[in-house]
Amino acid sequence: MSSVIRHRLFWPLVALALLLLVNLFKKPDFFAISVINGNLHGSLIDIALNGAPLMLVALGMTLVIATGGIDLSVGSVVAISGAIACFYISGQPDQNSLSAVLIAVALALAASLVLGAWNGVLVARFGIQPIIATLILLVAGRGIAQLITSGQIITINSAPYKIISGFWLGLPVVVPIAAVMVGFTALLTRRTALGLLVESVGGNAEASRLVGIRSATLKIMAYGFSALCAGIAGLMVSSNISAADGNSAGLWIELDAILAVVIGGTSLLGGRFYLGGTVIGALIIQSLTTTILTMGVPSQGTMVFKAVVVIIVCLLPVIRKVRSTRVEATS
Amino acid sequence: MTEPVLEMKGISKEFSGARALVGVDFRLFPGEIHALMGENGAGKSTLIKVLTGVYHPDAGQVTLDGEVVRITSPLQAQKAGISTVYQEVNLCTNLSVAENVFLGREPRRMGAIHWARMRSDAAQLVRRVGLELDVSAPLGSYPLAIQQLVAIVRAVAISAKVLILDEPTSSLDRSEVEQLFAVMRRLKEQGVAILFVTHFLEQVYEICDRVTILRNGALVGEHMVAELERKRLVQLMIGKALGELEELTEHIRPAVGKAMIRAEGLGRNGAIAPFNLDVHAGEVVGLAGLLGSGRTEVARLLFGADHADSGKVLIDGEPANLRTPNAAIERSIAFCSENRRAEGLVPELSVRENMILALQAARGWTRPLSTEKRDELVARYMKALDIRPSNPDLPVSSLSGGNQQKVLLARWLITQPRLLILDEPTRGIDIGAKTEIQKLVVELSEGGMAVLFISAELEEVLRLSHTIGVLRDRQLVSQIANAPEINADRIMEIIASGAPA
Amino acid sequence: MMSPAMRRRLPAVVTATLLVAMIVSGYLRYPKFDGQAIYDLFIDNGFLLVAAIGATFVILSGGIDLSVGAVAGFSTMFAAWLIVRQGWTSWLVILIVLAIGTLAGLLMGAAIHYLEIQPFIVTLAGLFLFRGLCFVIDDNSISIRDPFIAGIAEARFQLPGGTSITLSAFIAIAVLAVAAYVLHYMRFGRQVYALGGSEQSALLMGVPVARTKLAVYAVSGFCSAFAGVLYIFYIQSGDPSIGVGLELDAIAAVVIGGTLLTGGTGTVLGTLLGVLVFGMVKTILNFEGTLSSWWVRIFVGSLLLAFILLQRLMVARKTPAPA
Known part of the structure; x- marks a missing residue:
């Protein structure tokens, strides 16, 4: 029993279960999933649908944090990616052309990768603190997104692009996309040596240098991957509303993502990372948002609860430390 | 002989079962430079940390100027007259030399920091140890050796009784060491008791009057440097290897051929x-x-x-x-x-x-x-x-x-x-x-x-x-x-x- | 070869030159760009100046405060709520929100110091909390019709040449003067620099680290709330989404003003220069007409990059070869 409690995913899972239960209490049909027009509908589906972009961003953030860094620019990348895709599609004579949509997606993701590599180079080659290096893109990025959209909200009417946020075999498409990305990341990090080397760099940078790990390359990859994930999230967000909103797409998502990673048990100081934990962390945050809506609090009020979550997450290790020193003292 | 300004008796300290110091005695006379020597794990740094209030000893007492004192923090040690200059300079390189000398004790006029006086006072203190510096320049613009000397100026300006120099020379070149020694000699003449930790044998024989040797957390001996042969000093520091080791098979084999x-x-x-x-x-x-x-x-x-x-x-x-x-x-x-x-x-x-x-x-x-x-x-x-x-x-x-x-x-x-x-x-x-x-x-x-x-x-x-x-x-x-x-x-x-x- | 003291001021000198160049080119290029445009810089950016002053304290001490905008926004909302919905006296309300801001900063500082949690995370919680509370009070803005507030908001001083300046701008400049005095002439100020130089050294040199750190975040909280109060004078209402991203603008202004993000080096006068450059970017884009508002962000981002690289270069050259 104690080993179950001590498992690092125990408390996050309990928190998630509690959140869902609160909803059930408030709204008895919370767990109900209905089929409308052959597609699944219900609160749980909504959580998955809305939580997918956050999950992706948090996924990339996990790797960056594992290297001992942080990426504040993901929100801007979300906005830029959506802006590029919609801008390209809106300029096509036939917005429903599949090839145009594919090109748009490729352009958006390529741009995201470039932005991520830029962050990585600033951190790994120029030695700028991650929080500062990514701050630059956080500030400028939203301007770039608005530049692309000319400050307008670009609305598009493209069926193929809508697929990203549509349904497939009754499931929202974003769910398999997120699942595939999680699986891909898990394979990438655990089937290759990437995960091990990243954890080593984040866990002890000097020791890693002395065993010959090329940490600069790893860091650039991590930031690139983080931006790629943010780019995909940007496509999801813009597809969902069939529009690119340079100003508000992905706003605050970096903070939510960092929070999800921390809830999932990855230390902000770097080192060991837990992809499964991050997934649960992202679900917790999304459920929290949903719960608060169910409770009838205005959506922006969610932030108060997130603050409480941050405080609890921060206090847990402190409490644990106090308790363990007490145990030491008595033994 | 005069009374020691500082005396430590029977100092013991244990860290979760590991004994770092066992009943160590140590004394320091005014106007002397006293070397503290020992290999890794001998207990030098623990002893110094006890003296500067970073650690609290499990047993033993410290006497300063004939009075038993309880040193609870580095700040309190400073106030009592024990100042330390560490190997890594513990000053703020972003502040000016004058600010570093006076941080926390800035001269003020009507509540405001009196910059002109602070600079002139600092320049005077710096000159007193034989340095000529632009005291308004940031400390970081000077080489490490000068930073170390500024640290000494600060330490002496605060309290001039006991000065601990913890491996100050380990990253200095020869001429910088000379400069440091000149300052140390001046302070010695002014009656400051200096505890000097170094790994360089030559420096011990060049500048120190007395040496205390520790090994495995215990006192091995206190000697006048002039009366102690170098080889004996090395022996005291290294001691006999612990026996009990299994015999190894002979494996002497002359190396031949090109070097790898x-x-x-x-x-x-x-x-x-x-x-x-x-x-x-x-x-x-x-x-x-x-x-x-x-x-x-x-x-x-x-x-x-x-x-x-x-x-x-x-x-x-x-x-x-x-x-x-x-x-x-x-x-x-x-x-x-x-x-x-x-x-x-x-x-x-x-x-x-x-x-x-x-x-x-x-x-x-x-x-x-x-x-x-x-x-x-x-x-x-x-x-x-x-x-x-x-x-x-x-x-x-x-x-x-x-x-x-x-x-x-x-x-x-x-x-x-x-x-x-x-x-x-x-x-x-x-x-x-x-x-x-x-x-x-x-x-x-x-x-x-x-x-x-x-x-x-x-x-x-x-x-x-x-x-x-x-x-x-x-x-x-x-x-x-x-x-x-x-x-x-x-x-x-x-x-x-x-x-x- | 530059003297070390010169090199340290290099970013501020670059910023000052940039500012002068912008003003001169603005003067030559736009007929409407006159003396009033300069005063308008202070009038339109007073709240940013005050917020950036608070951020300067925190950054000088080696920390960071992300809660600036949220605390400012909350201050406008809470004040508006107290005045309009509860009928409280407006000057008393202003004192109350200033006190709340200070207390919030103090608590965050305590969490950072005593619980040893990264400033980034603690102030992030602050951001969430106060921004959330804005919306808990109301989703929409609350306009304030209060004679006292209106009196201050509309108070203008005529200056020679048919120009004028608002009381709020004056207040912002006064805050700047006080901050400059505190940092330069009070022991607390030197302790802030020492803390930013090296916390370990500061501790060994007898700086009351805990007190200084708490005080720094309290100052930032106070300035954030103060920025909120200036907002109220500026728009005479409380708005739940006011000040979103203000912390980023403040940090950018501080960096452009020559303060090292790693702490220990910089001045509030530099911050003033940073704020004015920020303001000039907006003014010029405004005059230009054809360029749109998002260029502000891109331009500020580019400046930020340039100055961070400049800082990086300076630090790299200052550090002696490792032993």
């Missing part, structure tokens, strides 16, 4: 004077010397952990550019740092992951070891080195020091290096593990590996090495072939005199 690795005039300013060194395949070269004599620096240059600024390295007679650890690893060189925690282990990772790290780093992230290969290697080396507990999934931080050391050894052995550099591989580990590691070194060299073995324990170096390099005050002063007539006495003589054999 050769350093020619390799050196680095402020770290190690240019040296020549050969290591042959199948040969164990031991490096002996006191702490801070440049042992580790030799190893770091050969591994590319630091940049050399003179000389070159030849591998199998071919010039090799060892600018980074990567370059050295590609040449099959391995290096186990003496600093396991900071430079070796990745504490969060498991034993298994720590063991395969070097090999995996060399292969790159795209070519992971297969699970079978990995488990086979890990199992083989865990068994060969008898790493306990024999569970590769435990976090490496949960292992004992000796087993952590074995993990690091295994990490490098898995890469099958041609040159293995071991820096203090047996420090702080139990006797059993120690013998095992020594045996392993013998086996490896018999298998054809070149080994550079660094240890503070002369007996150990003598037992294992074919050739012994002796270091002293950042110079490789002698290289001798090991032979039955070479003993610890002989090595200590070389360390003490600096004379090549």
